[in-house]
Amino acid sequence: xxxxxxxxxxxxxxxxxxxxxxxxxxxxxxxxxxxxxxxxxxxxxxxxxxxxxxxxxxxxxxxxxxxxxxxxxxxxxxxxxxxxxxxxxxxxxxxxxxxxxxxxxxxxxxxxxxxxxxxxxxxxxxxxxxxxxxxxxxxxxxxxxxxxxxxxxxxxxxxxxxxxxxxxxxxxxxxxxxxxxxxxxxxxxxxxxxxxxxxxxxxxxxxxxxxxxxxxxxxxxxxxxxxxxxxxxxxxxxxxxxxxxxxxxxxxxxxxxxxxxxxxxxxxxxxxxxxxxxxxxxxxxxxxxxxxxxxxxxxxxxxxxxx
Numbered sequence: 001x002x003x004x005x006x007x008x009x010x011x012x013x014x015x016x017x018x019x020x021x022x023x024x025x026x027x028x029x030x031x032x033x034x035x036x037x038x039x040x041x042x043x044x045x046x047x048x049x050x051x052x053x054x055x056x057x058x059x060x061x062x063x064x065x066x067x068x069x070x071x072x073x074x075x076x077x078x079x080x081x082x083x084x085x086x087x088x089x090x091x092x093x094x095x096x097x098x099x100x101x102x103x104x105x106x107x108x109x110x111x112x113x114x115x116x117x118x119x120x121x122x123x124x125x126x127x128x129x130x131x132x133x134x135x136x137x138x139x140x141x142x143x144x145x146x147x148x149x150x151x152x153x154x155x156x157x158x159x160x161x162x163x164x165x166x167x168x169x170x171x172x173x174x175x176x177x178x179x180x181x182x183x184x185x186x187x188x189x190x191x192x193x194x195x196x197x198x199x200x201x202x203x204x205x206x207x208x209x210x211x212x213x214x215x216x217x218x219x220x221x222x223x224x225x226x227x228x229x230x231x232x233x234x235x236x237x238x239x240x241x242x243x244x245x246x247x248x249x250x251x252x253x254x255x256x257x258x259x260x261x262x263x264x265x266x267x268x269x270x271x272x273x274x275x276x277x278x279x280x281x282x283x284x285x286x287x288x289x290x291x292x293x294x295x296x297x298x299x300x301x302x303x304x305x306x307x
Contacts (some may be wrong), residue, residue, distance in 0.1 A: 003195055004125040009050065010143070011186040012116050014058045020113035021058040023104045026083035027117025028055060031138060033071065044080075045071040054120050087242055099142035100150065111150050116184040118147060125177070125189075127196050134171040134180055137163075144169050156180045215222075224258040227280050230287025231255055237290040250279040 015024050032051060033044040052067045059065045063082070065074055072079070082088040084101025087092050105111045118136050125134045138144050143165035144160045151158045151171065156179050158171045171177050174194075181190035198237065231251045234240065240248050253268050263274040269276065 002127045004127060004193060005123070006122070007192070008125055008181065008184070008186045008189045009120060011189050012054070012120055012184055014054060015109075015113045015116075017109070018062065019107065020110050022083065023110040024113040024117040025055065025058050025062065026085060026101065026104055027114045028121045029072075029080070029083060029144070030085050030097075030100075031118050031136075033121075035076065037289060041073065042076050043071050043073045044076050048121060051120065062273030064241050073137065098140040100146040105150060108154065111154055112183040112185075115147075115154065115180070119184055125193075127193060132172060132174055132177055132193075134177045134182060136169040137166050141167055143167070151180065154179075154183055156183070160307070220261060221258055224254070224260065227254050227284055228258055228282040233287040233290045236284065247279055250276065251283055254280065254283070 015021050027042060028051060032048045033046055036043055036045050045151075046067075049069075051199065055067045055072075059067060059072070065079065067074065079085070080096075084104050085097055086094055087097045096122055105114050118138075122137045124137070126132070138147065138248055141162075142159075147169045148158045148160055151169070152201065156171060157173060157176045158169050161170060163170045163285050171180050178190050178194055181187070181193065187289055231240075234243065234251065240251055243251060249269065250265070253265055260268075262276045265276045266273045
């Protein structure tokens, strides 16, 4: 399994137009910051490392603020309100909005910026044969549903899964993952993923082919051992001279090697594989009938001895 989480994180850059900056900042802070009170001062504490470099430029341009390595200080409540993260209920109570403020993501460019910010805040990506996954882990079901809907409007298929107290928005199809990486501004990661995914699929295909070949060899050997056993019973009971010439010729070649395929035997005999299959079937039926008869005679003799 290859983890692309940090590679994608490093490649995503802040947007340059104002509407996208607001959507981007809202996504990062909503998914990766916790509001705390420290010495009478409210601050936002980051739950993921490396966000300062991703937030300083848009924070400064839009709000005249900067970020520390561990969070954001200053007038954080007005900031959260401007970013559509706080809302006021009808009763006047200020609470955290559990979903995405739809006014932030009216245009496709803003939707893509929001997805990029959400990845910085809570995203991850792993690549493994048959199990590629780009995911966003969020706290609220409403956020998961809104984010999945947002991806859908951008042409990226996703689904939601619940893990304990978290909700994951997952993108699994290789094409959808590639599209999502491009939308988030990570084309280099997309190219690396496409190459890695293709190699993984080739390896998986080779393993499947190898497993099929091994299974086929096992079936061939198992069938040939049954056929050889039948021929040996015929040899013990009536001898091969009792057989039709065509069956006798086939029986002799079957005894040579259990690894001969129908094709090998057909080439030796100068007949079709269908003819070989038919002859071997007759030999097996005959040999097994000899075995059944022998078992019946043995039981009869045993019963007579006891009496």
